[in-house]
Amino acid sequence: MAASTSTLNVPSLNPKLSSSLSISSPAQFSISSLSLRAAHGRGSRRFVVLATGGLDAKPTVLVAEKLGAAGLDLLKEFANVDCSYNLSPEELNTKISLCDALIVRSGTKVSREVFESSGGRLKVVGRAGVGIDNVDLAAATEHGCLVVNAPTANTVAAAEHGIALLAAMARNVAQADASVKAGKWLRNKYVGVSLVGKTLAVMGFGKVGTELARRAKGLGMHVIAHDPYAPADRARAIGVELVTFDEAIATADFISLHMPLTPTTSKMLNDETFGKMKKGVRIVNVARGGVIDEEALVRALDSGIVAQAALDVFTKEPPSPESKLVQHENVIVTPHLGASTVEAQVEGVAIEIAEAVVGALKGELASTAVNAPMVPAEVLSELKPYVILAEKLGRLAVQLVTGGSGVKSVKVTYASARAPDDLDTRVLRAMITKGIIEPISSVFVNLVNADFTAKQRGVRITEERILLDGSPEAPLDSIQVQIANVESKFASAISDTGEIRVEGRVKDGVPHLTRVGSFEVDVSLEGSIILCRQVDQPGMIGKVGSILGQENVNVSFMSVGRIAPRKQAVMAIGVDDQPSKESLQRIGEIPAVEEIVFLKL
Numbered sequence: 340m341a342a343s344t345s346t347l348n349v350p351s352l353n354p355k356l357s358s359s360l361s362i363s364s365p366a367q368f369s370i371s372s373l374s375l376r377a378a379h380g381r382g383s384r385r386f387v388v389l390a391t392g393g394l395d396a397k398p399t400v401l402v403a404e405k406l407g408a409a410g411l412d413l414l415k416e417f418a419n420v421d422c423s424y425n426l427s428p429e430e431l432n433t434k435i436s437l438c439d440a441l442i443v444r445s446g447t448k449v450s451r452e453v454f455e456s457s458g459g460r461l462k463v464v465g466r467a468g469v470g471i472d473n474v475d476l477a478a479a480t481e482h483g484c485l486v487v488n489a490p491t492a493n494t495v496a497a498a499e500h501g502i503a504l505l506a507a508m509a510r511n512v513a514q515a516d517a518s519v520k521a522g523k524w525l526r527n528k529y530v531g532v533s534l535v536g537k538t539l540a541v542m543g544f545g546k547v548g549t550e551l552a553r554r555a556k557g558l559g560m561h562v563i564a565h566d567p568y569a570p571a572d573r574a575r576a577i578g579v580e581l582v583t584f585d586e587a588i589a590t591a592d593f594i595s596l597h598m599p600l601t602p603t604t605s606k607m608l609n610d611e612t613f614g615k616m617k618k619g620v621r622i623v624n625v626a627r628g629g630v631i632d633e634e635a636l637v638r639a640l641d642s643g644i645v646a647q648a649a650l651d652v653f654t655k656e657p658p659s660p661e662s663k664l665v666q667h668e669n670v671i672v673t674p675h676l677g678a679s680t681v682e683a684q685v686e687g688v689a690i691e692i693a694e695a696v697v698g699a700l701k702g703e704l705a706s707t708a709v710n711a712p713m714v715p716a717e718v719l720s721e722l723k724p725y726v727i728l729a730e731k732l733g734r735l736a737v738q739l740v741t742g743g744s745g746v747k748s749v750k751v752t753y754a755s756a757r758a759p760d761d762l763d764t765r766v767l768r769a770m771i772t773k774g775i776i777e778p779i780s781s782v783f784v785n786l787v788n789a790d791f792t793a794k795q796r797g798v799r800i801t802e803e804r805i806l807l808d809g810s811p812e813a814p815l816d817s818i819q820v821q822i823a824n825v826e827s828k829f830a831s832a833i834s835d836t837g838e839i840r841v842e843g844r845v846k847d848g849v850p851h852l853t854r855v856g857s858f859e860v861d862v863s864l865e866g867s868i869i870l871c872r873q874v875d876q877p878g879m880i881g882k883v884g885s886i887l888g889q890e891n892v893n894v895s896f897m898s899v900g901r902i903a904p905r906k907q908a909v910m911a912i913g914v915d916d917q918p919s920k921e922s923l924q925r926i927g928e929i930p931a932v933e934e935i936v937f938l939k940l
């Protein structure tokens with residue numbers, strides 16, 4: 340066995356990181372459709388990544404902003420749909436406790452209070468559009484609530500609106516229109532500027548930025564772009580040069596903004612950056628109002644640094660009608676219309692978000708999840724038995740802990756012949772976390788909040804890989820879970836290095852416990868388990884079996900792992916039913932039995 344190891348610390352649940360891990364294909368995975376069943380404490384229940392109000396009860400979806408009919412129809416096939424538009428924050432907080440999912444556009448603030456008010460029922464927030472700056476992602480993650488968006492269906496609409504604003508601004512269309520309607524005919528006043536040959540800086544070269552750039556090139560503009568995360572070859576492919584922020588703003592005749600609003604992009608255009616721009620620059624913003632310091636923009640317009648601005652979005656929406664910026668004669672404005680075309684709204688975005696929300700309520704994780712790691716369907720299907728094994732090992736390990744300082748340090752070791760980058764352990768880690776934390780708390784752990792919950796409870800989970808020789812056909816050979824710095828109620832579960840240690844394997848598709856402490860055992864993890872340490876001697880299996888038999892407890896598996904014949908041994912007994920305390924006591928009283936523990940799975 341060639342062993343090479345690498346340690347991965349649990350990353351903080353960073354929504355941006357999670358979304359950057361998402362798969363590019365629209366593949367989805369469904370944990371519920373894999374029918375994972377976890378029989379433990381609260382009875383046998385269908386395990387879903389996102390528990391909804393139960394599979395029999397129809398979930399309730401609150402649609403808080405106008406959504407196209409095609410999307411509503413899709414939702415209604417699966418859920419009770421409550422369309423309540425223009426709710427005040429208080430009304431939303433009240434209603435949310437009755438809802439499993441919430442769908443919003445940019446006009447609703449989904450604040451921490453919304454998640455707190457939901458009392459744990461809210462499982463999905465669907466943002467019917469791209470920007471999720473109106474959703475408190477950290478609060479969603481902490482509450483185990485999945486956030487999905489509709490990232491593709493309004494791209495063209497937003498890009499076309501950017502072009503519409505660009506051309507309308509350059510030719511004073513809005514001002515000229517207003518003056519003609521006011522009875523004037525000012526042909527000299529509204530002489531515009533041409534676009535052809537001018538340099539356009541596209542700030543944020545994502546979906547909208549790319550589509551806008553393509554169209555601007557068609558208008559004969561020289562297009563450059565700034566985006567620290569965009570691949571240069573994608574830009575080159577459409578004849579756009581990626582440049583630094585300073586170069587972009589210093590050389591542009593027109594600047595069009597297409598980055599998301601984040602702490603980094605907030606007020607990216609400010610007094611200092613306006614000062615670096617070419618005098619007479621023209622600015623289009625269909626991204627978010629907050630990426631511009633609006634007061635600084637007014638100053639830049641007044642001083643002539645910025646000749647004109649065309650704005651679809653504002654820091655506060657709607658902006659005050661007295662806003663100096665909105666009223667500025669060199670500024671044209673629209674009321675956040677970027678995504679508002681018939682094509683984008685009636686079907687596109689509405690269907691994209693309805694499918695994502697329904698999928699999530701069914702326990703699937705849509706490829707548009709913003710705050711959960713994505714795992715392609717085929718990978719998850721292959722990992723299915725290991726996912727069950729992982730949760731059960733976590734559940735077993737934590738039940739072996741007694742007293743002490745609590746569970747703080749967990750090490751998971753995956754032995755596999757697969758190359759590290761060919762084995763995605765995020766789901767397994769989440770399930771081990773679930774197994775460890777749920778039996779000792781009231782928290783419901785799912786893929787969305789597993790890392791967060793572990794971190795919050797001070798549980799540090801490190802992962803290690805052991806690279807095995809041999810065929811990488813099966814994703815994993817074994818999973819080992821070790822809990823350090825704790826005492827065990829079953830001393831034999833402590834390994835020679837001092838940690839509680841359990842290890843399991845998947846055999847013929849069924850998870851098995853294969854090691855406890857230093858003892859090799861082999862018991863299928865289908866029911867619950869009794870572990871006994873004993874002095875190895877004939878007749879033990881019969882004695883224990885007969886005590887359980889008298890109580891009609893069905894034994895599914897028995898296995899004895901021993902150091903040497905007639906020395907210390909650990910007997911693992913799989914049982915379908917929970918034995919009574921008396922039976923366990925009677926087993927414990929068998930003279931050769933030194934310790935016994937019952938572990939619920």
Ligand SMILES: NC(=O)C1=CN([C@@H]2O[C@H](COP(=O)(O)OP(=O)(O)OC[C@H]3O[C@@H](n4cnc5c(N)ncnc54)[C@H](O)[C@@H]3O)[C@@H](O)[C@H]2O)C=CC1
Pocket residue numbers: 468469470471490493494497542543544545546547548565566567568569597598599600603604625626627651652675676677678679
């Ligand atoms: N006005 C409207 O109705 C609409 C507005 N939007 C806004 O447009 C934004 C972009 O949408 P998409 O292109 O679909 O998103 P996207 O995620 O495809 O593109 C965003 C791009 O911005 C880049 N970026 C991130 N930080 C940056 C920084 N500091 N400087 C420069 N670039 C940076 C990213 O690398 C990414 O390539 C959305 O976040 C949303 O706020 C989108 C649709 C409609």
Ligand SMILES: O=C(O)C(=O)COP(=O)(O)O
Pocket residue numbers: 444445446467468469470471493675676677678679
């Ligand atoms: O998709 C986006 O980011 C948008 O800004 C569109 O917003 P809306 O859905 O039209 O309120």
